[in-house]
Amino acid sequence: MPENKRQSPKRKQKKAPWQRNDLAAVFLALAVCFLIVWLLIESGSSLFRDVNTDSAPFTGALTTPVRPIPVTNTPVTNPPETDPPVTNPPETDPPVTNPPETDPPVTNPPETDPPVTNPPETDPPVTNPPVTDPPVTDPPVTNPPETDPPETNPPETDPPVTDPPETDPPVFEPIVVVPESVRVDDSYFADALFIGDSRTVGLSLYSGLRSNYYSEVGLNLSTVFTKGYIGDAKLTLAQALTVNPSFTKVYLAFGINEISGWPSKQAFFDRYEELILLLREKLPHAQIAVQAIIPMSGAAASSDRYRDIGVNEKVAEYNRLLQAMCAEHGIYFIDVYEIFADENGHLYAADSTDGIHLGVASSRRWVDYLRTHPLP
16 A cells, blocks of 8 residues: 655644734624613613603592602703723734644555456357268168179169168078078068969968968069059059068069079079069068979979970079079078978979969968078
8 A cells, every 4th residue: 555645734824913803802892782782771661660650540549648749850861972991902822832743644545355347248259160061971881791792784674773771781690591490470470571473372372371462473573573463553562662661571482483484594593683682672671581492293394384494403403593692692591492392303292283383281381381480
């Protein structure tokens, strides 16, 4: 704190004599005036009393005669008006008493903290981050286990270009051939889908298994893409899978029509792989199983229509190639061939009336095989 400067007291200036007597003269003049007024009041009061005494009437009865008193007016003499002597008090200077020289008390101002002034509350400036487009990253491509699928171009038309699904399809264990396992009940097939030719139609009619069937008499791996045969609206397979993509298991059964009518083995497998790709696109979370081709009976295979083709020999060859194809694509192979082929590779005669299509008992044996071979 800064020290206060010491100030010397100011000495009083000495007044002139005429200035010192002003107060006494005033008091003296007032006293004289008061005396004059008092004398005037006293003289006037005595005169008034004398006049009233002389002139007041008497109303009471006189008992004794009153001797009249001669009235003589005494002259009223007022005292000469003389001013009282004015006595001025001796002119003496009042004693000058200088106050002792003492330093004025130093009073330090109370120590107070300087006022804290908070800066005005202002919102920080809002800066929007620059808008940047998120990096476009292609979804990871998952190759099927063990080997990459062969690059095959379908005849005549290019395979459809399909964008990968938002989530990668499940990677199944490389079991390929489905082994026998714990028997399942029919509720296991409630969300399953069976796709195939006339043999699958017989399965839906005679086996008693209630499930979902996209099958048609005469259907093959070419017309399955183009023919409108599903439901009352006659949808194609791709359209039907778009409308109802809820299936979790798909069972495929093709081959007997293609072997007996298609001259090109490569076309058969190209179309089969194209069908697998379509199912992967439409049902990315579904398990896919290819069922082995069931042979013809010996009598049917040796008939004029099929003798030169060697149908049952091709059935055995195609089944080996289908198993390899399933391994390449990471899907399952169900070997129903083993329960329908005899030691010569022919269909048991008792299983069919025409040597090609299965009857009631054989259809039920087919479903029973699927119950004991559920997909892993």
